[in-house]
Amino acid sequence: MLKILVKGVKDGEYDIDISSPVEEIEGFFPEFFGEVRFRGKLRILGKRYTVEGIAQCEAQLVCDLSLEEFTETISAQISTSFYANNELYYETKDISEDLRQNPEHIIHEDDKYIDISEDVRQELALHLPMKRIAPQFRGKSFEEIYPQYSADAKPKKTKKINKDEIDERWNELKKLKFN
Numbered sequence: 001m002l003k004i005l006v007k008g009v010k011d012g013e014y015d016i017d018i019s020s021p022v023e024e025i026e027g028f029f030p031e032f033f034g035e036v037r038f039r040g041k042l043r044i045l046g047k048r049y050t051v052e053g054i055a056q057c058e059a060q061l062v063c064d065l066s067l068e069e070f071t072e073t074i075s076a077q078i079s080t081s082f083y084a085n086n087e088l089y090y091e092t093k094d095i096s097e098d099l100r101q102n103p104e105h106i107i108h109e110d111d112k113y114i115d116i117s118e119d120v121r122q123e124l125a126l127h128l129p130m131k132r133i134a135p136q137f138r139g140k141s142f143e144e145i146y147p148q149y150s151a152d153a154k155p156k157k158t159k160k161i162n163k164d165e166i167d168e169r170w171n172e173l174k175k176l177k178f179n
Contacts, residue, residue: 001025002038002120003113006049014042016053025117029125031059032074036120040078047084047109054078055120063134065145070134076123080116084109 002020019037022028028036040053056075063070081104088106107114143150 001115002036002117003115004042004051005112006042006044006114007110007112009042009044011044011046014044016040016042016051020117022057025121028121029059029128031061031128032057032124033060034058036124038078038116038120048104049082049084049107049114050079051081051114051116052079055124057124059128061129061132063137064132065137065142066134068134072129072135074124074127076120076127078116078119078123080105080119082107082114084111 001024002018004016004018017037017039019035021035022032025036034057036055036057038053038055040051043050043052054075055078056073059072059074061070061072062068083104084107086109089108092106105114137145143152
């Protein structure tokens with residue numbers, strides 16, 4: 001879990017450097033492995049907490065061109081806010097995340113930590129590349145990578161088959177009689 005201690009912290013701006021194993025964060029995509037790292041700033045003003053920074057994690061991907069596995073660091077900009085208000089907390093507690101109209105997270109005033117795990121998980125998942133190309137193949141065309149399969153490649157000479165020539169393997173079938 002990526003939790004930030006906020007209980008007893010005064011108004012101001014603070015540096016954050018936290019990490020957590022991928023296995024401890026629920027719902028992470030299977031491509032990710034190792035540790036999720038978050039570095040950024042926490043700004044506190046009254047009951048409002050703003051967290052901004054960069055999350056990073058390693059991902060094991062398969063190249064779409066060569067089918068080779070490669071490792072890439074996925075980074076995502078995180079910007080989220082929390083508001084400590086007991087009344088709103090109890091009103092929105094029973095409402096699902098999808099139905100909430102408020103873009104900021106409502107937390108209880110007595111919460112000791114704020115949890116940014118869900119925001120980090122979602123942003124890193126969104127930053128997985130759609131087209132996964134290994135670094136050694138980036139910027140190259142298919143013809144450059146596999147010249148033997150390009151349209152310009154000379155076709156292999158194949159043996160011409162005489163249509164009148166009968167394959168000996170079928171001779172046994174000629175002996176079959178159907179009544």
